[in-house]
Amino acid sequence: MPKGEIYNRDSFLANIRVKVGGISPEIPVEKPNWSVSPQRNVLRGASQDELVQLLSDQCTQIHTDFFITTVDDLPSKLIEVFGFYEAESIVYSDDSRFSDYGIEQYLIEKKAFKWDNESREKSIEQSEKADIGITFSDITLAESGTVVLLNNPGQGRSVSLLPEKYIAIIPKSSIVKRMTQATDIINQQVKNNETIASSVNFITGPSNSADIEMNLVVGVHGPVRAAYIVIEDR
């Protein structure tokens, strides 16, 4: 990708620099050591099982159906959820974990559409039509009940967005305490000069709005329902 253009920067920043007493953009500003770090105290010492329990409790607050299963039972759990959601058409991300966890075969039989990063139009169209979108969670936040997608090219931003229902498959080992642990991972990537995902999505349940008389309406532009399926580690 060629570099993007930057317009009007010098005069704009010179004006600011005078007012804040800055020196030069070339001299790095040291971040201070913040005097407190309350984010590190949240859920301190919680075990993995406690985090699973917390995630499950949080799901009731965020209007999300919660399931837990083993790797072996994952296909039957999926069938159960599909039935429950009356799902006919399915879209899922291009992610090797689907075959690793032994569910890709079943999805193929179901004529599910696998996100195709070669074809923008087709992938968007299929996602728009699908009843259900499925992705794996990369990092899962117990405190808020959040699935983090570090969208790599195969994942597709639309898979978790356009279908009416969304299912996140959550390997138990992906569950961490809170946003802090997720931003730590991304922060480390930035520090190592790695490219971070072009789109990082923190998804907490289905879409909603309180814009009409402050009444919560679940399901606005994004999915109307959401389910999390936690898989016990092998």
Add this chain to the structure above:
Amino acid sequence: MPMQISEQGFKNRVEQGIEDDFMRGAVRSAQERLQTNRAIAAEELGDWEDWRTLGQEIRSHTIEHLDYYLHLLSENVSKLGGHVFFAETAEEANQYIKDVAQKKNAKKIAKSKSMVTEEISMNQALEEIGCEVIETDLGEYILQIDDHDPPSHIVAPALHKNKSQIRDVFEEKLGYENTDKPEELALFAREKLRQEFLEADIGITGCNFAVAESGSIALVTNEGNARMVSALPKTQITVMGMERIVPGWEELDIVVSLLTRAAVGQKLTSYITALTGPKLEEEADGPEEFHLVIVDNGRSNILGTEFQEALHCIRCAACINVCPVYRHVGGHAYGSIYPGPIGAVLSPLLGGYDDYEELPYASSLCGACTEVCPVKIPLHEQLIMHRKNMAEEKRTLLAERLVMQSFGKAAESPALFNTATKMAPFLTAPLSKEGKISKGIGPLKNWTDSRDFPEPNRERFRDWFDKRERRKSKNA
């Protein structure tokens, strides 16, 4: 919509607000709900004061080095192939956005919620060149359909409307035939807007926080519309006020955690979306072209002044949600897209005393706003500074008298006055004896007495005063 939302005088706006019973009821119940939710969320999190301290430290450090962090941000966005335009004025920002739209031959533009684009009247600018701009946030959509009714709250823009009014607007303008159930109204909007997302040539978003170290833009939303406008259109433009930035991801965690709790009492909103540059070549969806427009529009005049902390604001509206004056008069009375305590501080700074000289008086200086602000902006002290400045400029205090009269009217009803005082017990503290307002002093007197403003935190005030004197002598 420009920042100024009404041609009418302040007195009229206040009276209209006070007479609008529905609106006042809506504001009251919304305020109660939001306040309770915020308090519960803060309590649940634990160490709330430490969180606020950290928020304040992060915001002051970032603004003190704003030139450095904006430079870093622009470098990182450019490295990824995104374009960055620094706009000193609203006109420059709009011109650039129009140029992009024309180059792309754009007809339809889908937009997610953004206060700064309201502030610079971006929609009008784009409409002038023949683009259709569609607001996709449910609240903003309702206002747009209703002949551009101005927003009355920075988080819940259509707070002043009830569901039957919304139903009627949908019916009249869009042929809606269902009931006034919020679920049905929202479903209707979902179906209407879905097609627009798919057809839009350009998506425009605001920016809750930019992350300098990685060149990312974080959007904090619930409805999913911001994700739509950043996944589907081939071109994305993000418009940010220049102060909406943090150094890195570690700091992003803190300000987002504060924002979602202070704004709506959620641990996280449904979607926090962090976008870094245009889509990668191997990605199917996402924007092929990404433009970031960084807007000054008067903000730099606030830097280096006693009002610098106003730029720490993370736009959570917690101060609005506790303000007894907002509760009485509603958002439109402020005459600015930024209402409530932060609006009373910010609007005169961005728009000048000529248009907004009454706003610093639209406060009882009870300090409830300062108490709840998640980044500890001393809002009521800033209002006092405004009053002081205006006094020094020998501006008429007629404005003050008018405001106080209008509030007096609201306060004549003991029931209303009680509600207000219950909300903020210290509201009338200087005048009340053992929690009771002595009978001899009429409400009008109470309000007017606020001219002898308290100086709640003398030390801070003195610091400010010294700094100000120093600056004056430097400039002289």
